[in-house]
Structure formats: C-alpha cells, structure tokens
Amino acid sequence: MNDATTVCAKVQMYLLAGINECTPVTTTLWYDSTDPFAVRLLIEIEDSTYADWVFARDLLERGMHGSAGHGDVRVWPAPRDRSETRISLAGVGLESNYVQAIFTARSADLHDFLACTYDLVAAGAEEINFERELTHLLADG
Template sequence: MSTVIEQTVQARLVASAPQMESVPATLHYDRRDPFAVRIDFPGPATLEGSDVSWAFSRELLAEGVHEPAGLGDVRLRPYGYDRTVLEFHAPEGMAMVHIRTGELRRFLERVQEVVPVGLEHLYLGLDQDLTELLRDAA
C-alpha cells in the first residue's frame, strides 16, 4: 500500500469579481508525517506566480467539513450543501477557496485507510529519527 496519497481537486477562488475562478489544487498526505495534510496550488493560481503549499492538521480538515474549525493561519467551514470554505491567512493577505465537500471526504477516507485516526503515533518513526540524530552527533 502506498504511503503517499495525492488527490487533485478543483478549488474555486473567492474574489471580489462576480465569477469565481476555478484552479487545480492537490491535496497531499504522507504517512511519514501522519498528523498533517497539505494542499498545493500551482504558480498560475497565485499572486506571486510561484507554487504555494499550505500544511495543516489532518484533524482540522476532518473537523472543517462538518463545522467551523481553525483559529490560526488556516480556517475551514462548511458552506451550503456541498462546499467547504478554506481560508489561508498570511501577512500579505487572505485567500479563500471553495472545494466540494465530497472531494475532501473522499480524500479523508483514503487517508484513514493508510493511517487510521488515533493510530498516527505508530507511524512517526521516532526511533529512526533518534538513531539518525545520534549517528550524526558521533
């Protein structure tokens, strides 16, 4: 079984214009970092024109599809019947996207198959990290 899950989704950018532009984004999960998920946006979808990644907790994503969640740089909340709003806060400003809730739920189901909720600690690899740290110190 693969230890990495990637799923492309369509993110609709919320802007002051009446039409919301759709951009491709990629949800990413790596079993070696079992508590985190990441969403990647390609350069053409960003103000800077370079790829942008946001990492946040898997738990935040799971909560945010059901109820408002997050107090920091990443915040999520359900929107209407079939969308979830993701807000990304940075010193330069805020970006807001809508993603179909069903796509987020499918991603979370795939993640659950790789690392079940509550068993993340079994995949941290602390022994390996400690061995490498001690080897480098010698």
C-alpha cells in the first residue's frame, strides 16, 4: 500500500540459521513521511504476531553499499553476492535462543522500497514537526 504519505512493501527475506541453512520470512517495510528519518521492519513470527523494528532510513541506504550501524541494527552487502543485503537485529524476539538474527534480502527489493521513500521525501529534505512530536509525547504521559 502506498499513498501520499506512506510506502509499504512486502519483502521476502530469509533468516540465516547456519552456513547453508536459511528460512523464508514474511516481512513488510513501512515508511511514513510524518516520521521522515525512520523505516519500520515488521517481521512475521507467527500468524498475526510480528516483531516490529524501527531504524534510520539512511542506515538501510548506507548498508546496501558498505557496512553500516553499530549496536542493535547493522546492515551490509552480502560478502560474496552483492545482489543481497544482510540485516542483523540484536534481541529480535523470534525465539528465546536468538540473541541476534541475521536476515538476507534482495538488494533490488530494498532499493525499490527506498526509491519510493525518496520520492515522498528526498534525502536532506527531512523535517521534524516538533509541535506534533511534543503533543504526541505529552499525550503518552
């Protein structure tokens, strides 16, 4: 779903569980121009149960070209196949034995998603509505 303020894309990713083992995972990337610096990654764990991650849009962009991120979210091109991008999430919540989960996705899918977000809000044109943010924070109490 895309409208005047949001971009939403289903992206097939794979959870890397071992050297030659990967599991397909249903994910959705979401961008809302009212929060122009962030993207959301929703990972379907079970039917109607999702892990929801929010991280910087430019982290995803930078990670497609070289290693980016320090901490809970890291992104980098796959070492042998630059047509794939890896995303590492710490404490992803998929299962209790996952301290860190590494996903791989087609770089072209991520590029297409990012291109749509930049059509809404160009890089460098991001602005924060401080009044709206303050009202939102105060309402959450």
